[in-house]
């Protein structure tokens with residue numbers, strides 16, 4: 450009886466955590482989509498990104514490569530630099546993007562030790578999870594910490 454009560458409590462706690470976790474993903478991905486819409490309205494690729502730490506958005510950005518004539522200003526990089534400016538680092542944070550981070554963004558994500566990446570759409574050959582060039586997910590670069598968890602939310 451005691452064990453059943455514990456299992457019941459664990460199941461409800463698990464359900465609460467899963468629901469809350471999933472709702473948070475949806476909330477942050479919605480913010481990415483709003484930022485992506487801003488990018489599109491400025492003639493950019495439709496990509497937006499936020500960096501979240503302890504439930505707080507500490508950085509956000511959207512595609513600015515064409516506007517700034519700077520190929521490095523992808524949404525994820527802009528969001529990470531915003532977080533760095535505000536908080537000093539992104540270690541252990543979660544990055545959300547409506548698009549899979551590309552190789553350029555993957556390098557920046559790994560450099561700043563972001564621990565989780567949530568995306569809603571793969572970007573193809575230049576994506577950081579592409580098995581041929583998996584810069585986002587590889588653990589073979591020994592000077593980097595463990596690769597971030599990658600979560601796909603559609």
Ligand SMILES: [Zn+2]
Pocket residue numbers: 523524525550551552553554555
């Ligand atoms: Zn990128």
